[in-house]
Amino acid sequence: MSKMHVKLTVNGKQVEGLAEPRTLLIHFLREDLKITGPHIGCETSHCGACTVDIDGKSVKSCTTFVAQVNGADIATVEGLTNDDGSLGVLQEMFREHHGLQCGFCTPGMITRAHRLLQENPNPTEEDIRFGMSGNLCRCTGYQNIVKAIAASADMLNAQKEAAE
Numbered sequence: 001m002s003k004m005h006v007k008l009t010v011n012g013k014q015v016e017g018l019a020e021p022r023t024l025l026i027h028f029l030r031e032d033l034k035i036t037g038p039h040i041g042c043e044t045s046h047c048g049a050c051t052v053d054i055d056g057k058s059v060k061s062c063t064t065f066v067a068q069v070n071g072a073d074i075a076t077v078e079g080l081t082n083d084d085g086s087l088g089v090l091q092e093m094f095r096e097h098h099g100l101q102c103g104f105c106t107p108g109m110i111t112r113a114h115r116l117l118q119e120n121p122n123p124t125e126e127d128i129r130f131g132m133s134g135n136l137c138r139c140t141g142y143q144n145i146v147k148a149i150a151a152s153a154d155m156l157n158a159q160k161e162a163a164e
């Protein structure tokens, strides 16, 4: 099958490559770009382990052809660290509140939570549970993920206030 030339910005860097029209974004990220944080947990678009941020939206990259997002600005969990390489707020809070066990859902969870907190900087527990409902976890029972996201919201709001 003939390949298309695709250009993307991924975690702030310009990347390009050749992809068949049928190539899923998750496979392009993992196999061509070797960005292996986003995972594959299903074939039915439920689990959200493949969630990335595309042009300001949470998207399941198993349900997107790379050809559809040519030119897009994409962030994965690898791009959510601080500029000095230390853990970002969400990453740190997932660690502190034990919001992960096997870690397989975590890149998708954190990438989704990143967008959720931009959509709603002051979420209630219900908002967090609903806002994260596209992401499945088989290990944690979700409770500590909710705590980690609530703590991240508090910390991000405090940082914003301090900067004003």
Ligand code: FES
Pocket: 039, 040, 041, 042, 043, 044, 045, 046, 047, 048, 049, 050, 051, 060, 061, 062, 063
């Ligand atoms: S791999 Fe399960 S929703 Fe994408």
Ligand code: FES
Pocket: 099, 100, 101, 102, 103, 104, 105, 106, 136, 137, 138, 139, 140
């Ligand atoms: S930590 Fe194992 S699936 Fe969520």
